Amino acid sequence: MIPAAWYLILAAVLFVIGAAGVLLRRNVLIVLMSLELMLNSVTINLVAFGHVLQDLRGQIIAIFIIAITAAEVAVALGILVALLRNNHSLEVDELTVMKG
Amino acid sequence: MEYVLALLPMLVKMAIVVGVLLLLPLPLTWMERKIAAHIQQRPGPMRVGWHGLLQPLADALKLLTKEDHIPAEADRRLFAMAPVVALVPPFLVFTAIPFGEPVQVFGTEVTLMLSDMNVGLLFILAVSGIGVFGTILAGWASNSKYAVLGSLRSIAQMISYEIPMGFSVIGVVMLANSMNLSRIVAAQEDLWNVVVQPVGFFVFFIAGLAEAQRIPFDLPEAEGDLGAGYHTEYSGIRFSLFMLAEYLVVVMLAALNVLLFFGGWQGSPFFLPDTVWFLLKIGFFVWVFMWFRFTFPRYRYDQLMAIGWKVLLPLSLLNILVSGILML
Amino acid sequence: MARTSVKKAGWIGRVFFLDLLAGLRLTLRYMFSKTVTHRYPDHEKWVPYERHRGHHFIKTNDEGDVNCVACELCSQICPCDCITVIPYENEKGDRRPKVFDINLARCLYCGLCEDACPADAIKLGQEYEVACDHRPKLVVHLEDLVAAPRKAEDGGQVRPARLEPGGKRRSVATAAAGAESHDWWRHIRKGK
Amino acid sequence: MEQAFFLLLSAVAVGAGLLVVIARDPIHSALALVACLVQIAALYVLLGAPFLAVIQIFVYVGAVMVLFLFVIMMLDVRKEAQARFLPKAPLPGLIVLVILAGELIFLLLQSARLHAVMGPGQPVSEQPPVAELSLLLFQEYLLPFEVASVILLVALIGAVVLARSDEADKNAAQRKAPRGAAR
Numbered sequence: 022m023i024p025a026a027w028y029l030i031l032a033a034v035l036f037v038i039g040a041a042g043v044l045l046r047r048n049v050l051i052v053l054m055s056l057e058l059m060l061n062s063v064t065i066n067l068v069a070f071g072h073v074l075q076d077l078r079g080q081i082i083a084i085f086i087i088a089i090t091a092a093e094v095a096v097a098l099g100i101l102v103a104l105l106r107n108n109h110s111l112e113v114d115e116l117t118v119m120k121g
Numbered sequence: 122m123e124y125v126l127a128l129l130p131m132l133v134k135m136a137i138v139v140g141v142l143l144l145l146p147l148p149l150t151w152m153e154r155k156i157a158a159h160i161q162q163r164p165g166p167m168r169v170g171w172h173g174l175l176q177p178l179a180d181a182l183k184l185l186t187k188e189d190h191i192p193a194e195a196d197r198r199l200f201a202m203a204p205v206v207a208l209v210p211p212f213l214v215f216t217a218i219p220f221g222e223p224v225q226v227f228g229t230e231v232t233l234m235l236s237d238m239n240v241g242l243l244f245i246l247a248v249s250g251i252g253v254f255g256t257i258l259a260g261w262a263s264n265s266k267y268a269v270l271g272s273l274r275s276i277a278q279m280i281s282y283e284i285p286m287g288f289s290v291i292g293v294v295m296l297a298n299s300m301n302l303s304r305i306v307a308a309q310e311d312l313w314n315v316v317v318q319p320v321g322f323f324v325f326f327i328a329g330l331a332e333a334q335r336i337p338f339d340l341p342e343a344e345g346d347l348g349a350g351y352h353t354e355y356s357g358i359r360f361s362l363f364m365l366a367e368y369l370v371v372v373m374l375a376a377l378n379v380l381l382f383f384g385g386w387q388g389s390p391f392f393l394p395d396t397v398w399f400l401l402k403i404g405f406f407v408w409v410f411m412w413f414r415f416t417f418p419r420y421r422y423d424q425l426m427a428i429g430w431k432v433l434l435p436l437s438l439l440n441i442l443v444s445g446i447l448m449l
Numbered sequence: 450m451a452r453t454s455v456k457k458a459g460w461i462g463r464v465f466f467l468d469l470l471a472g473l474r475l476t477l478r479y480m481f482s483k484t485v486t487h488r489y490p491d492h493e494k495w496v497p498y499e500r501h502r503g504h505h506f507i508k509t510n511d512e513g514d515v516n517c518v519a520c521e522l523c524s525q526i527c528p529c530d531c532i533t534v535i536p537y538e539n540e541k542g543d544r545r546p547k548v549f550d551i552n553l554a555r556c557l558y559c560g561l562c563e564d565a566c567p568a569d570a571i572k573l574g575q576e577y578e579v580a581c582d583h584r585p586k587l588v589v590h591l592e593d594l595v596a597a598p599r600k601a602e603d604g605g606q607v608r609p610a611r612l613e614p615g616g617k618r619r620s621v622a623t624a625a626a627g628a629e630s631h632d633w634w635r636h637i638r639k640g641k
Numbered sequence: 642m643e644q645a646f647f648l649l650l651s652a653v654a655v656g657a658g659l660l661v662v663i664a665r666d667p668i669h670s671a672l673a674l675v676a677c678l679v680q681i682a683a684l685y686v687l688l689g690a691p692f693l694a695v696i697q698i699f700v701y702v703g704a705v706m707v708l709f710l711f712v713i714m715m716l717d718v719r720k721e722a723q724a725r726f727l728p729k730a731p732l733p734g735l736i737v738l739v740i741l742a743g744e745l746i747f748l749l750l751q752s753a754r755l756h757a758v759m760g761p762g763q764p765v766s767e768q769p770p771v772a773e774l775s776l777l778l779f780q781e782y783l784l785p786f787e788v789a790s791v792i793l794l795v796a797l798i799g800a801v802v803l804a805r806s807d808e809a810d811k812n813a814a815q816r817k818a819p820r821g822a823a824r
Contacts, residue, residue, distance in 0.1 A: 022643065022644075022764050023643050023644055023647045023687065026749065027647060027651070028684070028688070029749055029755070030749060031651045031654065031655070031684075033742075033745040033746070033749060034655055034658075035654065035655065035658050035677075036741075036745065037738065037741060037742045037745065038655070038658040038659055038661070038662055039658070039662075040737075040738055040741055041662050041734075041738050042661060042662040044731065044734035044735075044737060044738060045662070045731050045734050045735075045738075046662065048667055050667045050670075050671075050709070050712070050713060051661070051662070051664075051667055051670045053709075054661055054670055054671060054674050054709065055661060055662060057674060057678075057701075057705070058658055058661060058674065058677065061677075061678065061681050061701075064681075065681060065684060068685055068688050068690050068693060069688060071688075071690075072688040072689055072690070077773060077774050077777050078777070080690050080692070080693050080774060081774070081777055081778055081782050083690075083693055084693065084696060084778070085782075085785060085786075085789055087696060087697065087700050087701065088700070088789045088792075088793060089789060089792060090700075090701070090705065091700055091704060091705055091793065091796075092792050092793050092795070092796030092797075093796070094705045094708060094709070095708070095796045095797065095799075095800040096796050096799050096800055096803070098708060098709070098712045098800070099799065099800035099801075099802075099803030099804045100803055101712065101716075102712065102715075102716070102803065102804050103803045103804065105716055111716070156480065158484075159479070159480045159481075159484070160476045160479050160480045161479070162479050162482060162483075162484050162485045162486070163484050163485070163486040164484045164486065164488065167488065167491070168491065196666075196668075199668070199669075199672075238691065239691065239692075239770065239771055240691050240692050240695050240771060243692070243695045243696075243699065244691075244695050246699065247695050247696075247698040247699040247702075247703055248698065250698075250699060250702075250703035250704075251698060251702050251703050253703075253707060254672075254675065254707075257707070257710050257714075258672070260714075261668055261710075261714060269714060272714065273711065273714055273715065276707055276710065276711045276714075277711070279707065280704060280707060280708070280711075283703065283704070287699075300771065412473065412476065412477065412480070413473075415476060416472050416473050416475075416476040417469065417472065
């Protein structure tokens with residue numbers, strides 16, 4: 022039997038790693054991937070709680086998260102491709118098109 | 122000690138499966154070369170052994186002793202990883218494929234599969250979907266135009282054909298009320314699914330061919346226009362690993378076709394054991410794939426995409442709809 | 450060669466993939482038909498027709514003397530200058546070649562030497578296995594030309610043969626003329 | 642046994658996660674993320690959610706990450722791989738990270754409500770049924786399910802619109818024009 026706390030610790034560690042990627046990396050693609058990592062750590066938490074409480078709702082929400090992530094990635098990568106086509110770079114600090 | 126005893130059947134089964142899978146390409150290459158030859162009205166390899174039976178060994182020896190070349194500008198680690206990554210999914214898939222009814226060995230019941238999963242079918246589809254990573258890595262790490270083009274093609278092809286492939290088996294899952302492969306086989310005791318689900322079989326067969334990157338859908342390695350596609354830069358033992366993976370995917374696809382639509386080990390003639398009958402069916406499908414390979418020319422890329430999205434996807438959706446209505 | 454018999458089947462044919470099925474039927478028929486290739490070095494060998502222009506030979510007369518009178522017409526007419534003839538006078542006072550070399554690496558097997566020969570001496574035979582691993586070996590001398598096989602009677606047939614690696618000059622040993630040879634075209638024309 | 646599996650999987654997951662953030666080449670990042678996601682899928686099996694594990698491999702590894710790799714390869718980002726981190730001192734980011742980590746540790750150690758839930762854990766069930774999950778999904782959560790499908794449709798259309806270039810349309814129009822004139 023695996024203590025439920027272990028899952029929470031793992032999720033926390035992955036979340037912090039993902040956050041580090043989002044905050045520190047320069048490449049937009051890697052920032053997006055770090056976001057995925059953060060989403061996954063949250064999903065681990067949900068499923069772990071569902072397992073501990075013997076409730077399937079945790080898994081249901083995880084499924085929704087996965088579905089929505091797929092949509093998010095499709096749109097985000099579409100935006101990236103469009104940005105790059107208009108001669109922007111992939112660096113986070115240069116993507117300032119919407120700045121007033 | 123008890124632990125080891127409990128694990129023993131599993132270990133034996135694993136050893137058998139891995140051993141057979143590793144040796145399988147030898148007869149398959151011989152078969153493929155012979156079929157190719159006879160379709161082209163020539164005898165094929167005849168010189169090494171009786172009717173060239175030892176030819177695969179000679180080929181293997183040649184591949185193993187060839188220079189293992191890595192391009193100068195290649196990403197060396199990924200280049201070395203790619204063939205292994207390509208090999209993992211086909212092996213993984215065989216953990217979920219049943220080879221017959223459970224049998225009695227020394228008084229204990231032994232299932233003829235490594236893992237009896239409730240979500241077996243979905244697992245197989247998912248794992249065969251990640252088979253594309255080997256191709257992607259190989260193409261990217263080679264740092265060559267042809268290889269990158271090949272892996273770009275394989276990505277697009279995989280994504281487009283995974284969808285109809287997944288949808289086409291839903292009819293089967295609905296009929297069996299389960300995604301467990303043994304139960305799907307058990308549900309076909311009276312009638313094989315190919316009779317009930319001809320459209321599903323058609324879509325699954327074609328999408329499977331495309332998913333396995335077999336001719337006529339072998340765009341990623343199209344030697345006519347891309348050199349050899351994603352494994353242009355590979356030689357020697359790494360290349361042979363790609364070949365191994367390719368053959369395993371073919372066998373896996375044949376096994377899936379048999380399990381899902383041709384009743385698995387059901388309906389064997391009275392004298393054949395179930396498992397042998399099942400393997401014979403798989404062999405038949407492998408032969409069909411090779412027959413297709415040496416009959417059809419390669420599709421053009423836009424035709425490939427058009428078939429996937431405009432023909433197979435609507436057909437599979439229609440199949441789900443119609444079989445759902447009929448089952449109600 | 451057999452051909453598929455697909456007519457324009459219209460959209461019904463396209464829906465049911467009649468054209469693809471016809472292709473599959475054709476290849477299936479081929480698969481169970483006889484092979485058309487020769488199993489050349491190991492089991493059989495194709496002997497070309499008599500009109501074939503292959504490796505040269507020099508005819509001899511009844512006394513075992515070469516027909517050649519060393520007139521050097523062949524070496525004059527040779528477009529690639531591959532024949533070397535040096536004449537001498539033998540005991541009987543006849544003009545005979547002392548040296549008769551043909552450089553097969555230069556020869557283009559045009560057969561002009563055959564036409565030019567006034568003594569019916571040099572002929573082009575049906576041998577085609579002249580490959581070798583050392584270039585000087587391609588220069589054949591008078592004794593080779595005399596010893597070279599003459600025209601085969603059963604041209605256009607497939608004869609039993611056997612590969613003898615490490616053998617003498619020709620590594621494919623052919624059976625005697627007429628032994629179980631068969632007409633290869635028999636299989637090919639049948640499908641038409 | 643299970644604990645050993647958990648430790649192995651989570652160690653690999655954390656290592657791969659670190660590699661995602663550290664790697665210079667986006668392709669390496671993406672592959673590390675793939676490794677990490679596969680470990681997480683295995684963890685789902687330990688958590689008695691094999692269906693979710695398979696979905697994770699199917700959607701995340703088989704589709705989302707492949708899409709990432711496709712875009713990375715298409716955009717040819719080898720030039721971009723020069724600078725790894727943000728140029729100016731990422732001090733604010735680091736501070737935020739430290740605060741975040743501290744908060745999480747504090748919560749995990751101190752929160753009473755969390756400890757009320759966290760027991761020794763449940764045993765891993767061998768073959769959890771998929772049917773109950775689907776019943777719950779299609780009965781109680783039918784509306785969110787439909788909403789999710791609509792969102793996916795919108796995303797699909799949005800991605801297509803975004804990826805279409807205006808120039809391509811213009812080029813197509815130009816290419817058509819002279820042909821029409823010649824006729």
